[in-house]
Amino acid sequence: MENTVLKEELKANIVKFLNLISVNPSDIKDDEPLFGEGLGLDSIDAIELIVLLDRVYGIKITDPKEGRKIFIDINTMVDYIEKNRTK
Amino acid sequence: MLYIHKASCISPQNTFNNVDLSILMPSFENMLRAIEPGYEGIPPGQLRRMGKAVRLGVGAALPLLKDSPQLAGIILGTANGGMEDCIKFLNQIIDYDEGTLTPTNFVQSTTNAIASQIAFMSGNKGYNITHVHRGLSFENALQDAMMHAIEDPTKTYLLGGVDEISDYNFNIDFLLGCFKEKFTSNDALFNANTPGTIAGEGAAMFLVGGQKENSLACMHALSVLTSTDERELKESFAEFIYSNNINLEEVDVFISGENGDRRQDNFNTEIELAMPPEIGIVRYKHLTGEYPSASAFSLWLACHLAQGNTAPAHMVKKVGAKKTCRNILVYNCYQGLQHSFMHVTS
Numbered sequence: 001m002e003n004t005v006l007k008e009e010l011k012a013n014i015v016k017f018l019n020l021i022s023v024n025p026s027d028i029k030d031d032e033p034l035f036g037e038g039l040g041l042d043s044i045d046a047i048e049l050i051v052l053l054d055r056v057y058g059i060k061i062t063d064p065k066e067g068r069k070i071f072i073d074i075n076t077m078v079d080y081i082e083k084n085r086t087k
Numbered sequence: 088m089l090y091i092h093k094a095s096c097i098s099p100q101n102t103f104n105n106v107d108l109s110i111l112m113p114s115f116e117n118m119l120r121a122i123e124p125g126y127e128g129i130p131p132g133q134l135r136r137m138g139k140a141v142r143l144g145v146g147a148a149l150p151l152l153k154d155s156p157q158l159a160g161i162i163l164g165t166a167n168g169g170m171e172d173c174i175k176f177l178n179q180i181i182d183y184d185e186g187t188l189t190p191t192n193f194v195q196s197t198t199n200a201i202a203s204q205i206a207f208m209s210g211n212k213g214y215n216i217t218h219v220h221r222g223l224s225f226e227n228a229l230q231d232a233m234m235h236a237i238e239d240p241t242k243t244y245l246l247g248g249v250d251e252i253s254d255y256n257f258n259i260d261f262l263l264g265c266f267k268e269k270f271t272s273n274d275a276l277f278n279a280n281t282p283g284t285i286a287g288e289g290a291a292m293f294l295v296g297g298q299k300e301n302s303l304a305c306m307h308a309l310s311v312l313t314s315t316d317e318r319e320l321k322e323s324f325a326e327f328i329y330s331n332n333i334n335l336e337e338v339d340v341f342i343s344g345e346n347g348d349r350r351q352d353n354f355n356t357e358i359e360l361a362m363p364p365e366i367g368i369v370r371y372k373h374l375t376g377e378y379p380s381a382s383a384f385s386l387w388l389a390c391h392l393a394q395g396n397t398a399p400a401h402m403v404k405k406v407g408a409k410k411t412c413r414n415i416l417v418y419n420c421y422q423g424l425q426h427s428f429m430h431v432t433s
Contacts, residue, residue: 017189019135040132047190054187 007078017052018045030074038073046071058086089233090302091293092243093155096387097121097147098289100374106391109399111374114273117266118252119287119376129208136191137204138169140251143290144201145208148245151294152209159242160214160235161202163249164228166221166379168198170253201249214244222421224248225380226311229429232295233306240297247292248383252376257286265377265422267347274401276347276373284346287376291383293390304393306386308333308430315424317357324361324418327428333416338366339409340392342385344419346372354420362416367407369398382419382427389415393433 011025014034018041032038035046049071053059059081061067070080096102099119100112112122121143126134128149129142137145144163152158167173173196179188194200199217206215214235218227225248232246260266267283276285299305308331312323328335341362345355359368369392375384392398392412417429 019191021135022131042132044136044190044194051187051189055183060187 003078003082006081007074010074010077010081013052013056014049017048028074033073034071034077049077053081056087057081057084059084088297088299089229089236089295089306090297090299091295091304091306091386091390092302093151093294094291094303094387094390095147095151095293096289096291096384097124097143098291098375098384099287102387103147106396108374108391108402111274111401114271114285114376117270117285118257119273119285119374120252121288121290133204133208136195138172138195138200138251139288140165140167140169140171140249140290141195141201141204143251143288144247144249144292145204147249147290147292148205148247149208151245151292155294156243158209158211158213158245159239160216161205161211161245162214162216162218162228162232162235163202163247164218164220164224164226164380164383165198165201165249166219166224167250167253167256168217168219169195169200170251170256172196174253174255205245222379222419222425223311223313223427225383225386226309226427229306229309229386230311233309236295236297243294243296245292246295247290248380249290250288250378250380252286252288252378260286271347273373273376277345277370277404279347280349282348282350284348284372284377287372287378287381289375289378289381289384291387293386302433304390304431304433306429307331307432308428310428312426313424314426317353320354320426321357321361323426324358324428331430333430335363335366337414338362338416339412339414340367340369340407340416342369342371342389342392342415342417343404344372344382344385344417345370345404346377346420348377348423351420351423354423354426355418358418365408366416367409368404369402370404371402374402377421379421381421382417382429385417385419386429386431389417389429389431393431
């Protein structure tokens with residue numbers, strides 16, 4: 001899958017899994033921080049993202065420290081998915 | 088005595104903000120779903136995680152908490168709480184072989200999620216309890232609040248009843264025969280003469296306490312019964328009237344929990360026959376549908392009528408002899424087993 005297609009798919013999945021009712025997937029910028037001042041996600045959302053990676057891409061994250069490097073923004077998530085996906 | 092100072096209701100009818108019961112909102116496929124407001128007071132980040140029961144409960148409670156005294160506690164009744172999220176979570180356990188599960192569905196699925204969310208949002212660290220006794224959930228919450236008001240009349244509590252329609256639960260209850268087999272419009276509910284009723288949902292919230300000043304209404308007496316026996320119901324009603332010194336000649340209106348289920352008409356008839364003929368009868372289950380804590384709506388309705396509002400023609404089963412509506416008897420029956428009587432005055 002091309003990088004841009006995967007990005008759009010991931011954004012749509014984030015909106016769906018996190019029920020971001022007022023966010024359009026296309027509004028999420030590739031380099032916008034997912035947590036804090038960007039999309040404003042919190043710790044429960046982090047767990048939802050771990051579930052998303054497991055269910056959609058077959059990636060299991062067992063080390064919480066690993067999550068800090070992956071969930072920075074869409075770019076870092078897509079890089080990680082491309083390297084580790086099993087689905 | 089428990090005095091009701093404020094009341095709020097989200098239901099399938101226009102009961103929130105501008106109350107208008109004259110227009111009957113229609114049912115769809117034997118369900119009456121709540122008209123959800125915009126929930127302006129709930130931050131979007133929290134709203135997106137809330138299941139419907141939590142939204143209804145929090146949405147109905149927040150307007151009451153504005154400019155109100157510090158709550159001594161939150162006392163709710165809900166039979167099922169966030170049932171939709173609960174079943175989603177249980178299904179995920181199976182679908183994903185007890186693997187990685189989403190926390191949100193789990194958090195929303197517990198019955199006490201509503202009371203805890205209200206406490207969290209209002210910063211209340213007082214008494215917080217959720218009663219979950221099926222069709223008597225709200226009555227148990229009410230009993231709890233009445234006991235607290237006796238203990239310390241100066242304190243104020245949030246009291247409420249909430250339940251949602253869950254598609255999963257609707258199907259289970261349908262198989263049990265709780266709902267009508269053929270689609271029946273709510274405006275024809277009482278003429279259907281068939282088994283079963285239609286499903287409903289809603290949240291009714293009250294600010295209550297032991298002080299009379301500026302109250303909307305007074306909860307004078309409450310009694311519950313679990314029985315399938317008409318004779319026992321009749322005796323229990325007589326005992327309720329006698330032990331609480333209720334003069335039936337002074338009662339203005341009877342609010343009946345009749346729900347269009349032919350198999351439960353005998354209970355309602357039994358109570359109606361026990362009252363003087365000049366008492367007016369008002370019905371409401373065609374507004375709300377049937378749900379375990381629907382009696383919370385009946386208390387909201389009693390408060391509404393006690394404030395001088397009149398019931399529109401579609402709610403009136405029998406026109407009463409009295410013009411006033413300050414002395415109200417309420418009867419509810421859930422699934423032909425759980426019964427409650429309330430006496431409300433203003």
